[in-house]
Amino acid sequence: MSTETxxxxxxxxPLTQVTLPKEPSRAHLTERLVREYEMRPEHAAAIGRALVDxxxxxxxxxxxxxxxxxxxxxxxxxxxxFTPMISVNPVNPRERERRAYPVSGMGGGAKNKxxxxxxxxxxxxxxxxxxxxxxVEEILRDSAAHLRHQNASLGEDIGVDGALEPLTVALTxxxxxxxxxxxxxxxxxxxxxxxxxxxxxxxxxxxxxVYRLTSADPRxxxxxxxxxxxxxxxxxxxxxxxERRAHRALVAQARILLSIEPVRPGAVxxxxxxxxxxxxxxxxxxxxxxxxxxxxxxxxxxxxLDLLLDAGRIxxxxxxxxxxxxxPDQLKRHGFSVYPDVRAAKLLxxxxxxxxxxxxxxAVRGLGEKKRLAKDDKIKLxxxxxxxxxxxxxxxxxxxxxxxxVRSAVQRTFTLPGVxxxxxxxxxxxxxxxxxxxxxxxxxxxxxxxxxxSEELGAARLELGILASYWLTATRALxxxxxxxxxxxxxxxxxxxxxxxxxxxxxxVIVDGRHEPSNISRAARRIxxxxxxxxxxxxxxxxxxxxxERVNDDWIRHSFHEAQSAPVPQKNLPPIDQMxxxxxxxxxxxxxxxxxxxxxxxxxxxHGDIIAERYGVPRPQEIDIEDVLRDAADxxxxxxxxxxxxxxxIASSDEHLRSDEQVG
Numbered sequence: 233m234s235t236e237t238x239x240x241x242x243x244x245x246p247l248t249q250v251t252l253p254k255e256p257s258r259a260h261l262t263e264r265l266v267r268e269y270e271m272r273p274e275h276a277a278a279i280g281r282a283l284v285d286x287x288x289x290x291x292x293x294x295x296x297x298x299x300x301x302x303x304x305x306x307x308x309x310x311x312x313x314f315t316p317m318i319s320v321n322p323v324n325p326r327e328r329e330r331r332a333y334p335v336s337g338m339g340g341g342a343k344n345k346x347x348x349x350x351x352x353x354x355x356x357x358x359x360x361x362x363x364x365x366x367x368v369e370e371i372l373r374d375s376a377a378h379l380r381h382q383n384a385s386l387g388e389d390i391g392v393d394g395a396l397e398p399l400t401v402a403l404t405x406x407x408x409x410x411x412x413x414x415x416x417x418x419x420x421x422x423x424x425x426x427x428x429x430x431x432x433x434x435x436x437x438x439x440x441x442v443y444r445l446t447s448a449d450p451r452x453x454x455x456x457x458x459x460x461x462x463x464x465x466x467x468x469x470x471x472x473x474x475e476r477r478a479h480r481a482l483v484a485q486a487r488i489l490l491s492i493e494p495v496r497p498g499a500v501x502x503x504x505x506x507x508x509x510x511x512x513x514x515x516x517x518x519x520x521x522x523x524x525x526x527x528x529x530x531x532x533x534x535x536x537l538d539l540l541l542d543a544g545r546i547x548x549x550x551x552x553x554x555x556x557x558x559x560p561d562q563l564k565r566h567g568f569s570v571y572p573d574v575r576a577a578k579l580l581x582x583x584x585x586x587x588x589x590x591x592x593x594x595a596v597r598g599l600g601e602k603k604r605l606a607k608d609d610k611i612k613l614x615x616x617x618x619x620x621x622x623x624x625x626x627x628x629x630x631x632x633x634x635x636x637x638v639r640s641a642v643q644r645t646f647t648l649p650g651v652x653x654x655x656x657x658x659x660x661x662x663x664x665x666x667x668x669x670x671x672x673x674x675x676x677x678x679x680x681x682x683x684x685x686s687e688e689l690g691a692a693r694l695e696l697g698i699l700a701s702y703w704l705t706a707t708r709a710l711x712x713x714x715x716x717x718x719x720x721x722x723x724x725x726x727x728x729x730x731x732x733x734x735x736x737x738x739x740x741v742i743v744d745g746r747h748e749p750s751n752i753s754r755a756a757r758r759i760x761x762x763x764x765x766x767x768x769x770x771x772x773x774x775x776x777x778x779x780x781e782r783v784n785d786d787w788i789r790h791s792f793h794e795a796q797s798a799p800v801p802q803k804n805l806p807p808i809d810q811m812x813x814x815x816x817x818x819x820x821x822x823x824x825x826x827x828x829x830x831x832x833x834x835x836x837x838x839h840g841d842i843i844a845e846r847y848g849v850p851r852p853q854e855i856d857i858e859d860v861l862r863d864a865a866d867x868x869x870x871x872x873x874x875x876x877x878x879x880x881x882i883a884s885s886d887e888h889l890r891s892d893e894q895v896g
Contacts, residue, residue: 258283332345651694
């Protein structure tokens with residue numbers, strides 16, 4: 233019996249009477265779903281099993297909720313559902329940054345391996361495929377724990393008020409490559425965090441929801457729910473907060489995706505994958521609340537590749553390759569290069585192909601709030617796909633600063649002059665074979681020697697620079713510009729390509745990166761320094777603690793320095809670059825102000841006294857100079873401290889990466 237006072241539970245949302253449905257009402261609903269919507273019996277059963285009141289839902293079948301999205305119409309049922317019958321989303325876009333794609337070739341446990349997603353033949357369910365039930369179970373448990381950790385305050389609200397916001401759920405069919413039986417469940421496409429907290433409060437394991445309750449017989453199922461609803465027949469004073477919290481978390485309202493139809497009769501029916509992507513984009517890609525930056529870009533990038541497939545511009549195997557869904561050990565069998573730098577180059581050619589511009593523009597308009605394709609959208613989309621072999625290792629729990637720093641560098645590096653023109657370069661056979669890579673280096677050197685003063689990069693140098701850009705950014709050996717060196721990473725690579733030693737070094741970057749392509753951070757420590765003639769430096773040795781003398785951002789910028797004229801502000805700069813440009817201007821004016829102050833104190837009267845100190849200066853009428861200087865000092869002090877804190881966080885994350893490698 234609880235010792236709580238009445239006022240404690242009176243502040244909570246009152247308990248609602250929950251009646252468990254009778255089997256005949258569920259059976260009638262599932263029969264109509266099979267008959268009228270041509271739904272598979274196991275799919276209809278999954279919907280019926282989750283409903284609190286199947287009879288009320290049955291009345292909606294004649295007039296479901298209609299939701300339009302670009303290219304199609306979705307029909308929904310609105311109903312109260314039992315949350316232990318709703319799965320968290322094992323392919324939640326919110327978590328994509330921390331999942332490893334098959335192209336990474338890295339382990340890190342089953343929870344780090346993403347599932348494949350496709351539409352079933354009836355277009356009423358998503359097919360999610362994992363290695364085995366154990367693989368999917370680990371992802372489900374890890375996802376639920378991660379979502380709760382990321383939003384603890386939501387759990388407090390659900391404990392007192394229940395899950396107030398509706399869920400968006402869809403049928404999923406989970407299959408396994410090891411031949412284990414498939415399972416069918418309703419999965420929260422939106423609202424997975426709410427569902428994970430409801431599972432926690434009702435004492436259901438998020439993996440058991442999929443692998444045990446979906447196949448439980450009605451008697452077991454009713455007993456599981458009955459232990460929670462039993463408290464509604466007792467006086468509140470004889471219940472505990474935990475019991476009341478479980479009762480509130482037992483039921484939530486949901487809109488259940490019923491079917492996808494064309495906008496008009498005879499039009500193409502969008503796939504359920506496309507429909508869910510578009511519907512969720514309205515919630516998360518555009519305001520008011522959004523997924524992490526990488527997850528937003530991922531959704532649009534995947535849509536681009538799907539549309540290119542539909543348009544016949546790429547094959548299904550090519551789409552899977554560009555998406556990063558083919559493991560390294562299977563690439564050669566499918567006819568692709570095993571090197572991720574070649575895949576990066578291929579992505580650049582696909583996204584910069586003018587014949588694909590209309591498709592890319594349609595994808596951006598369809599999922600985002602933009603009306604047209606912006607100048608930098610293509611490179612942002614390509615960059616996110618380029619990062620898939622390694623992005624997850626830079627995504628630390630509760631810290632997105634490191635992955636953002638890597639993303640920023642990648643986006644700014646693959647903008648080499650000429651890269652946007654596919655006619656300026658190609659992926660030559662020399663890039664595909666390690667034995668012939670030296671031929672590409674020699675061709676780049678020949679280009680430089682033939683016309684050393686040319687501002688344009690030839691095809692060989694551009695190709696070599698693109699391949700090296702992958703390894704330099706993936707290993708963080710080259711990072712974005714700083715106030716001390718305002719050159720962007722692409723400008724650094726251009727500078728290297730205009731120098732013989734730079735070409736030799738870029739060649740060595742590719743060779744060393746390809747030596748162990750599946751371990752990015754270790755490969756970073758193995759990029760060796762070279763002399764002007766291409767010889768490796770003899771002082772490349774393993775240091776104490778397992779680190780190496782290696783190529784890094786400071787070394788590259790110092791070795792390939794050039795006198796910089798005053799930067800010309802660019803138009804349409806990204807927000808962070810706009811800020812850095814303003815900071816540079818403020819710094820410049822600060823120096824000018826200091827020089828003026830030094831000059832003021834040098835002005836003396838006929839007695840040798842400093843006039844400003846003896847007679848003072850009148851207060852300026854235009855501005856309150858004291859307040860301006862005080863605010864400027866306070867702001868810069870605060871911003872500098874925040875930058876130092878962020879730098880420490882990133883440095884700490886790098887240290888964690890090194891520790892992980894040593895443990896591995």
